[in-house]
Amino acid sequence: MDEINGFAYILGDDINTDDIVPSHTLTMRDPHEMAKCTLEFIDSQFVKEINKGNIIVAGENFGTGSSREEAVNVFKILGIKAIIAKSFARIYFRNLINVGIPGITLNKWNEKTFSKGDKLEISLDKGVIFNKTKNVKVEFAKIPEFLTKILNEGGIINQLKKKLSK
Amino acid sequence: MSKTVAEKILLEHSDLKEISPGQFVECDIDLIMVHEQLGGRIHKEYEKLGIDYVWDPNKIFFILDHWVPAPTISAAQMHQDCRAFAEKYNFIHNIGMDKGICHQVLPEMGFSRPGMLIVGSDSHTTTYGAFNCLSTGIGATDVSVVFATGKLWFKVPESYKINFVGELNKGVMSKDIILKIIGDITTKGAIYKSLEFHGIDSLSIDGRMTISNMVVEAGAKFGVFLSDNKLESWIQKRSKEEYNIIHPDKEAIYEKTLEYNLSEIIPMVAKPSSPGNADEIENVEGIEIDQAFLGSCTNGRIEDLRIAAKILKGKSINPKTRFIITPASKEVYITAMKEGLLDIFINAGAVVTHSTCGACIGGHMGVLGEGEVCISSTNRNFVGRMGAASSQVYLASPATVTASAIYGKITDPREVL
DSSP, X not given: OOEEXXXXXXXXXXXXXXXXXXXXXXXXXXXXHHHTTTTTTTOTTHHHHOOTTOEEEEOSSBTBSXXXXXXXXXXXXXXXXXXXXXXXXXXXXXXXHHHTOOEEEOSOOOTTTOOTTOEEEEETTTTEEEETTTTEEEEOOOOOHHHHHHHHTTSHHHHHHHHHHO | OOOOHHHHHHHHTSSOSOOOTTOEEEEEOSEEEEOGGGGTTHHHHHXXXXXXXXXXXXXXXXXXOTTOSOOSHHHHHHHHHHHHHXXXXXXXXXXXXXXXXXXXXXXHTXXXXXXXXXXXXXXXXXXXXXGTSEEEEOOHHHHHHHHHHSEEXXXXXXXXXXXXXXXXXXXXXXXHHHXXXXXXXXXXXXXXXXXXXXXXXXXXXXXXXXXXXXXXXXXOXXXXXXXXXXXXXXXXXXXXXXXXXXXXXTTOOOSEEEEEEGGGOOOEEEOTTXXXXXXXXXXXXXXXXXXXXXXXXXXXXHHHHHHHHHHHTTOOOOTTOEEEEEOSBHHHHHHHHHTTHHHHHHHHTOEEXXXXXXXXXXXXXXXXXXXXXXXXXXXXXXXXXXXXXXXXXXXXXXXXXXXXXXXTBOOOGGGTO
């Protein structure tokens, strides 16, 4: 996993796990049904407008709240390739990496850096996001190697499965 | 090198000779708690591993608490999946659905002891930090890793020292302390940090649990209390197992040190829709409420029910207001029954339910309708947390919740005590 290409979808600060998957969805048996409710209370357009390959660009404290990993899995089901945020809640960040979605911490960005629909190219190895639409390059603190190993295996379950079969 | 409590416990659970903040370490887990998440993503993820065992069925604490008794067919099916998994892998501590909320029952049964490293499939697993151990919440894949190997990776956190001096005034509770702290440092102020609490003598064990429970609302990984005689006598009553008290080194390095004079804390309320949106009671007094809720892993303990009964005795709740009381465990329920607290609640017009997380997560037993306002002793007031997206939740102490139930509007408990 090095180059990631996609289109930006912008979200704000403090998007919490209850926003992403409201608790009434948590007993749903089919994760795809749950995914249809993603962000329904705060952004009713999200599920309609999101396309496979989109990259979420968010503000501070993304994923604050519960340990419910469904809040990562729905994005995986919806085809989100990466999440860029000014900061992540701890459990959420772990869950992202463990499920195999890169979480990129970019302390500062504004509307001059990213807007909805911008075409983005992310290099995880170089720690660079290239906004092709705006012709802007921004650098981010690279994801530590310990975690990129998990991403490169497609998540921690795959990594562990390989280890156990050895 | 001098160490904080978090650094010491992580080091002891690793095979390294030295660790420092920022480092990735693999640690041995002493205990893992799982609830309904087992029947959510965990069992599906675990089956992908293709193994027919768990690392140690004696180190898994499994309980059903979020949707008990099952309010819907889908919740009942989730419970079926949980039970089938627990049976297949021979879980020894299969606690069932009648004992109460995980974060109350696990300590009551003596499973959280000083020096331990505990993880759980719930963000409020930080609660056990009240017992001088490290504990934190993890997601379904991490649970699967622990089930399979008994180990988990951690990034060693920096620590904040939070020092308490003085004592709380009448009508002020530990909930007010933690709401004040989260308000001060914000909901992102302690992301990935370990909060270490000093100066704890005046706080009850119940009160400490409320504080460590809510450290995650400030983003913290751990909320660990030092140990004292109060804690040791509590543990000795609950467990015959050995424990290992952990003190920080005198020269331990803290990224920040905060001091709170408890005598200066006043009743606090977190306004919708963030636990960090804390305000002093006088700025929200008089806001009309449809429902008051007392319960949850944050504040459904006997200390909480006792103060509620003290305020409510001989009074009635406002006829326009619903007051729902959910004891945090069966043990709390029975104690409240023996002490006559339940009589006071029921006679005042409150509804007392069995022990569950139901109302706090908008699951059942007190779901809010469109536009309704609730004052609640729980830990989160996110949009739609307790029901409809347009409902509003104010977080407060059990004393403030109860005083508000009497008047049908947010009320300073110091005026009725």
